Amino acid sequence: APEPLTVVIIGNGPSGICLSYLLSGYTPYVKPDAEHPHPLLQRKLAEAPGVSILDQDLDYLSEGLEGRSQSPVALLFDALLRPDTDFGGNMESVLTWKHQKERAIPHVVLGRNLPGGAWHSIEGSMVTLSQGQWMGLPDLPVKEWMRRRRRGLRNSRATAGDIAHYYRDYVTKKSLGHNFVSGAVVTAVEWGTPESSGSGLREPGPLFQVSGFLTTEDQSRQPFSLCARNVVLATGSSDSPARLGIPGENLPFVHYELSALEAATRAGTVSPGSDPVLIVGAGLSAADAVLYARHYNIPVIHAFRRAVDDPGLVFNQLPKMLYPEYHKVYQMLRERSVLSPGPYEGYRSLPEHRLVLLKEDRQAMLQDPGGLQKVFGVALVLVLIGSHPDLSFLPAAGANLAVDPDQPLSAKRNPIDVDPFTYQSTHQEGLYAVGPLAGDNFVRFVQGGALAVANSLLRKEARKPP
DSSP, X not given: OOOOEEEEEEOOSHHHHHHHHHHTTXXXXXXXXXXXXXXXXXXXXXXXXXOOGGGXXXXXXXTTOOSSOSOHHHHHHHHHHSTTGGGTOOOOOSEEEEEOGGGOOOEEEEESSSTTGGGGTSOTTOBOSSOGGGGOOTTSOHHHHHXXXXXXXXXXXXXXXXXXXXXXXXXXXXXXXXXXXXXXXXXXXXXXXXXXXXXXXXXXXXXXXXXXXXXXXXXXXXXXXXXXXXXXXXXXXOSEEOOOOOTTTTSTTEESSHHHHHHHHHHTSSOTTSOOEEEEOOSHHHHHHHHHHHHTTXXXXXXXXXXXXXXXXXXXXXXXXXXXXXXXXXXXXXXXXTTSOSOOTTXXXXXXXXXXXXXXXXXXXXXXXXXXXXXXXXXXXXXXXXXXXXXXXSGGGGGGGBSSTTSOOBTTTBOBXXXXXXXXXXXXXXXXXXGGGGTOOSHHHHXXXXXXXXXXXXXXXXXXXX
């Protein structure tokens, strides 16, 4: 049998790309003259001059760091890449990267579409939520890349199309392409128990069997099967949209992505003179839909379960300066609610309302907190209430790997349970999860997971007998 691969990475979005970079022998060192603004971190970095970050104790280095992520390693890598970004600074990274081919670990990255993952299916003109520099991967600043393409950054944020292009370009520029297989759909990952070899020595960890098919140019499917010592799950969380589970949800005018609204606008089925579009949800995708509809003067009814002053509402967590257009949506949502007097003027918000029923004649019934029901005629319903990861290729669809195995897996509420310093599953040796599956939802913070996995795999490799 062919020698098993060291690692197969499933998913080619930012997490998978960043991990491939770190496994290709690109090694981070602290610049000899760099001075990190965080005094404790600076002191620890100075204790091991000339030692790569990949060879240091991530637990020790990340202790005491605080920021907008629950993951210590995510905060550490972010602090090294963007030392003062949370204070509005633009200090450059304290890291320098050396390409040390002898440190590379053989790996394959499997992805359904082009490198960049779900970024390719987001409407290209949408302005990204995060600042451009936070979308960047190591050692290729987005700003510089945009400058080379002669594109200025509009208030330091890029469009989704730019970012998708940047990720694809990154793979080419860093010569990672030979590790990437596009058009690969994984249908099963299975593993046995560790075998003991004839000499009585136990093989380290189980072997994983990764199988699926490749879609070729002519749409035919070619089956494949790979054997690996380690598998990294990096498939993100936007596979299947969350549903409301109400009567009428399967009617043809109910949709789950912004592109449906764009198509209906182009086709003229929704227009300034049509019935309103009902947008359900109060996250950023819902806000994008509101902005899109208002741009084309399409009337909107916007229903969501939370109250407008709920601290959990995402608008209450965004700095107003950076996100003027989302702030605009928030203002409308507060000032033009059903509770406030004043003209309807094309937008009406229904806070603390639930959609309970949809009828074939395009009537939507909503219920307010007091149980009162209201009926609206609608042209289109857009349900934007988040999405679930699809891990149907795992035994038990990965349910037993979650923090709470009795609840459905969810990037925000119930991610895969991983060790915070290796990102290895606490339930299964050799199985890793990064990005949203491990609870890291921003590109800015998924890279720490990749660092943790690379650090762990390099240690395993070092322990392997020659």
